[in-house]
Amino acid sequence: MTSELHFWQGSFIGADEAADRLAELPAVVERALAEPLSAETVLVACDTLGRALRDPDGDVHAGLLVHLTEGVPATDRAEAAATLAEIADALARPALERKLRRELGGPRPERFTRPDARETVYEAWAPVGLVVHIAPGNAATVAPLSVVEGLLAGNVNVLKTSSSDTPLAQHLLAELAAADPTGAIGRRIVALRFPSRRQDLMRLLCAPADAVAVWGGEDAVRGVAALIPPGCRLVEWGHKISFGYLTRDAARDRDSLAALATDVCRAEQQACSSPQVIYLDTGDHGDAGTGTDSGTGTDSETGTDSGTDGDAAASAVADELFAFAERFAAVLDEVSAGFPAPHPEPEADPAEQAEITTTELVARAEQHLGLTKVITADDGSWRVFADVRPTLTASPLHRTVWIKPLPRQEITATLRPMRRYLQTASVGGSRADIARLSRALVTAGVQRITPLGAMLDSYHGEPHDGVYALQRYSRRVSVQATGAEFAATPCLDDLIAPAAPPAAPTGPLMDKSAAQDQLRSLAPEHAQLYFRSGGTTGAPALSVFTCDDYDTQMRASAHGLLAAGFDPARDRAANLFYCGEMYGSFISFFSILERLNATQIPMAAGPDHEAIAEALVTYQVDTLFGMPSYLWQLFHTQRERLRSYGGIRKVFYGGEHFTTEQRRILTEEFGVLLIRSAAYGSTDLGPLGYQCAHARGTEHHVLTDLHTLEILDPQEDRPVPAGQPGRLVFTTRTRAGQRLERYQIGDLGRAVDGVCPCGSRTPRIELLGRYGDVFRMGTYHFNYRRFTRAAEEHLGYRGELQLVLTSAADREHLTVRLDERYAPDPDEARTTLLAHIPELGSAAGAEALLTCTVETADTLAFERTPTSGKLRTVIDRRASVTA
Known part of the structure; x- marks a missing residue:
């Protein structure tokens, strides 16, 4: 092992020291796992590194570019820069949050929450423990991004790259560790560089593993499988075969052929998703679904031998196939000429060139039997081999493609025996064809269906080889809790102190005008939901969210409502918040109650108090949600009816506060047992806090899943002494749309010291009113x-x-x-x-x-x-x- 290319928990070490430390790996893993790692910590560090990679003049970009091009001619710097840009895109927070949502259900999968709020059963995704990543040598991005996946799942990660690889992965992961001020990420990363033939080191690497992710062919996978302990999860990312499939109409369309030819040329077919075969649908669609047996060998009407007809049909298929091969070869020649000459890295080595030559010679020999047709470029840059036999055949790559017949009714029989190796199929045809063929191909074992020309493309959160990687690197765990004390506990993790608080925000303070200015440059995909504030303290202000932003916020607020004493299994709620004109209160609480699986009567506030009171009695409502001023009017205009009903037991309010005397009246005259804040929040930031059963007055717990809070001096940009009142300044962390950082919400408050009697370790604040409540006169x-x-x-x-x-x-x-x-x-x-x-x-x-x-x-x-x-x-x- 080269002395300077091994990264171990935050520092680079030499070969001998790395070998010695591998012997101590079990103890290293135990110490690292004892410190929980939040997905939030990983997201922040990845986003920080991603931004650095996008700066071509920055030290991080320049340093990694050198490592990526080490031993590669300078002409490849553009490709190296493109690789860093690809990694930067993958590390962007929105991309990783989308991945977490798709694969593990949300941006904080490690937290023990209640999947069904009506039950005190808590579930979470937990790390498997130690994940060993044995990376391939032909994809620079795979190794570091696989480790990022392991980190998102909370694991300790050991990466092994080949000794012939560039040191990009080691140095990129070192930069990722440096981007985390808590040091937690660095303590979960080891990145080594040695050949797989060092079996002594491979055994030390695999012996304590809980999961091993390995890239490579069957021999490589078998070699690793022999080293892992019983019960270790083997995650195979093996070699796969991909192909194109064209209907007759698509086969006549030059644009379709050009798109498929582009897939052949991109990456010199080195990707698993590159097409190695093009299948042509040669079936007789007129007989599809008739139930006619086409394999009897006898004409049912005449009784004559149909062998001659069979030969004629086979000859027609061969003619059709060979004619298509000629058309495709002409298109491939044009498309190939538009691509740069193969770079030295993917150029065929002697063994690969020998395989190409052998395959071509065999195909040419079979031309004399009428089985094949060989078409090659004059300069040897591409090859088309047409073959009348439909069996899936691997290509020798480097712009070499097979053309084969495959009637759609024979897809499953032909391809299913090769299902272990199938990955991507690019389908060309009508909309109905794509629907039918996609189902048939998936049944046969294909994992991905793409449009022509998009086989090598991917989207954020896409499953790989038919599985979600994060789930392969995680365990789904549960805690069953009994007793009334857990009814108001939405998350078990709130009962313990967080491992590492988020870094303190920096930068200038924002006000409403700055937030409104930000909207002008917001990308359309980040503006999916539009809300306006109520305009209590001025002109209504616009706020926008993505649907994912909104979902995350509503789920967090739903957890807060459980802590406040709402029981979704028993309470019957009427939503009496205001609705309309893009105001969000009614809509938000509809969503919150929906996520709690609660019974709700979504009525909204209205002027007809009599009709509302009648509905409350008719539908046996026992819980009200609404503004205190509106609920106060409702109770008093409908005093006799509601007192006679006597069924309102809980009131959850928002936007304002009930006075002590108002609470007394509701309790003594109307029989209300619980009056509590439904949420502390704002239109622009969303939910900010919640009350628990022990909250007094205007005290609230802060929703730290969503926000970081600062309490600053009323006049200066500095923290106030502990317990003193000041301006509440929030930084929202889980927002892909508007990025509100150090946002002055306009409220005054103070921190409440000590641990809340409810047991939650989340910080508490006492709200002291708005700036507008203080005036000079x-x-x-x-x-x-x-x-x-x-x-x-x-x-x-x-x-x-x-x-x-x-x-x-x-x-x-x-x-x-x-x-x-x-x-x-x-x-x-x-x-x-x-x-x-x-x-x-x-x-x-x-x-x-x-x-x-x-x-x-x-x-x-x-x-x-x-x-x-x-x-x-x-x-x-x-x-x-x-x-």
Whole structure:
């Protein structure tokens, strides 16, 4: 082993040291597995490395380019750069998140969550342990990307590449480890470079393995299989054969032939998905499905020997086949000329050239028997061998292709014996042909069906050789929990401290205007769902999501709702959030309840309170979801009906908060047993937090699966001391659409110290209102919450409260608006507020910096946002007054 080309858990080591460390591999694996690795950590590191690879002037790109071209002529630098670009695309976070969703169900597969929220059964994907990757020598991207797959599944990974390979894989994985500030990724990677003939090292490598992924032919797979221990999972990525299949119509279409010829020329047929054979559908479709037996050898009408007819049919097939071969050869000649000459790397070596020559000589000899037809390029750059026998035959590659007949009704009989080796079939024909032939080919054992010209293409998340790699590198595990204490536990992992918190965000702060500016450059595929905010604090703002973004957020919020006390197995919920005009509350909670498999009556908030109350009784609803201001109106306009019904047991609210006095009324007069926040969130960021059974007031747990939270000083960009109030600044991590990083949501809050009595280790915050709740008037700062608290504590007030700020030429004016059903005499209310809000008493007293009045009104006269129905708590009209 060369001394400098072995990467071991974060550093490069020499040959002797690598051999010594292999003997200690079992202990190394045990120590590494004791530290859980989150998929989030891998995603962040991969995305960081991917961005570095896209910078052609960066040190990472330049260094890896040197390693990739080591021993390769400089003319191949363009191909090397293309390889790095391919790796960068594969490492991009959206691509890997899509892979996780497709293969393991979501971006955090390692977390123990409830697949059916109605049961306290938890499932997760766990690593198999140690995965050994024995990489091929003909694909530079395979080795490092296979290790990335092992990391996404949480495994410790040991990679072995050939001693003749470039050191790209080792150095690329070293850069990946360097991109992870936690060091967890580096501790799970070992990348060695030695020949497979070193059986002593191969045995040390395979002995502790829980899974071995091996690329190569049958001999290579058998050699590795002999070394692995009992129970070790062998993941074979062996050599495969691919082919094209053309109907008669497609065989006459020059564009179809050109597309297939392109597949032949790309990569010199070195990929498993390259076509080695082109099958021509030579069957008589007029007899398809008639049930006629075509193998009797006797004409059923005349009784004469049909052997002559059979010979004639065979001759016709041969003529058709050979004529097609001539047409295809002409197209291949044109297409091949448009491709550059084969690079030195895929050029046929002496053994391969001997195989090409031997195959051609045998085919030419069989021409005299009428079995074959050989057509070759004058310069030897391509070869077409037509053969009337349909048996699948491997090509010697390097732009060498077989042409064979295969009636569609004989696909299964002909190809199924070779099913272990089949991979890709490219089908040309009508839409109905493609549907029928795809089913027949899959039945025969084919794994992939592609359009002509796309055999070597792939899409993010595509299964490989008929399986999902991440599932082969994982175990599906479960925990069955009993007892009422687990009913409100959505995720077992929340009960333990996270292994490594995400790195602290950096960069400038974002506000709403910056988020709106970002929309102008957003790619269309990242803008699939459009929502507008309710406009409570200003003009409605637009937010967009991908469908995957939305699904991830709704599932996270559903987990929070379980913690809040919603029981999807028993509760009957009415969704009374507002709907329409692109507002997201109703739609979101419909989706959340759907993901919980809950019973729901999706009614939406409406002005006909009587009809809604009647439906609640008719459908035996016991749980309400909605805005506090709307639910408060509903309970009071339908007081007698709902009190008589007495069936409303739970209320989950959002967007606003119930006061202590309002909670008392709902509990004592209407029999509500549980009143809790349904979620803390916003239209632009989505769900941000949730309440548990032990949450007090406005306390919420942060949804750390989705976001990283900072609490910054109200005036400066620095963290506040522990427990002090500040601006809530969120960075959303699971978002392919809008990338909101260090986003100032407009809320104030403080961190709540200690571990929550519910057992969850996720951080908690206490919400302290919005920036708009704090206003300056008459040289003093006022907080809306001071007014509501004073009214509740000293007036026994239980209704809504609204502040209206105006100004005249000489002074400013503050109007406190109260619900006439619960308000005392306005003068009494004013006196009480002046007495218990000292700043107000000073400003409206002898100094007369402002005037203050209290007015009472019907709650329907209070100003609300038209979209969400939220109460406008502070209405500042001073800006509209001119001097």
